[in-house]
Amino acid sequence: MVFFVEVVKRTVSMRLHFLQHVWFEDLGNIKVWADKREITISRTAFFSKEQLPSINDFDWLVIMGGSMGVYDEAQYHCWPARRSLLKKR
Numbered sequence: 001m002v003f004f005v006e007v008v009k010r011t012v013s014m015r016l017h018f019l020q021h022v023w024f025e026d027l028g029n030i031k032v033w034a035d036k037r038e039i040t041i042s043r044t045a046f047f048s049k050e051q052l053p054s055i056n057d058f059d060w061l062v063i064m065g066g067s068m069g070v071y072d073e074a075q076y077h078c079w080p081a082r083r084s085l086l087k088k089r
Contacts, residue, residue: 014039017058019082021046021066030062046082055088 016039018027027034027041034041042058044050063082 014060015042015058016040016060016062017042017044017053018062018064019044019046019052020064022064023047025064025066027062027064052082052085055085061085 014037016030016034018030018041020026020043023045031041039060042053044052
């Protein structure tokens with residue numbers, strides 16, 4: 001029987017940022033995973049018109065879903081900024 005144990009000595013905490021489009025979506029098990037690894041979590045809540053962070057403010061980016069479709073850009077103020085952020089990364 002073989003067991004693998006994650007042993008990581010970090011000098012700098014990893015930073016996970018997530019983009020939240022609607023109030024009822026959250027990270028679910030991703031949060032459990034990140035908390036277990038002491039990863040710092042931040043978010044941009046587009047439904048509250050929060051601004052995106054700098055590209056240098058996070059190491060991982062999680063983009064949550066929502067009810068919008070690919071052709072609904074005109075209805076959502078956040079899409080141009082989100083697209084610009086993704087192009088930088």
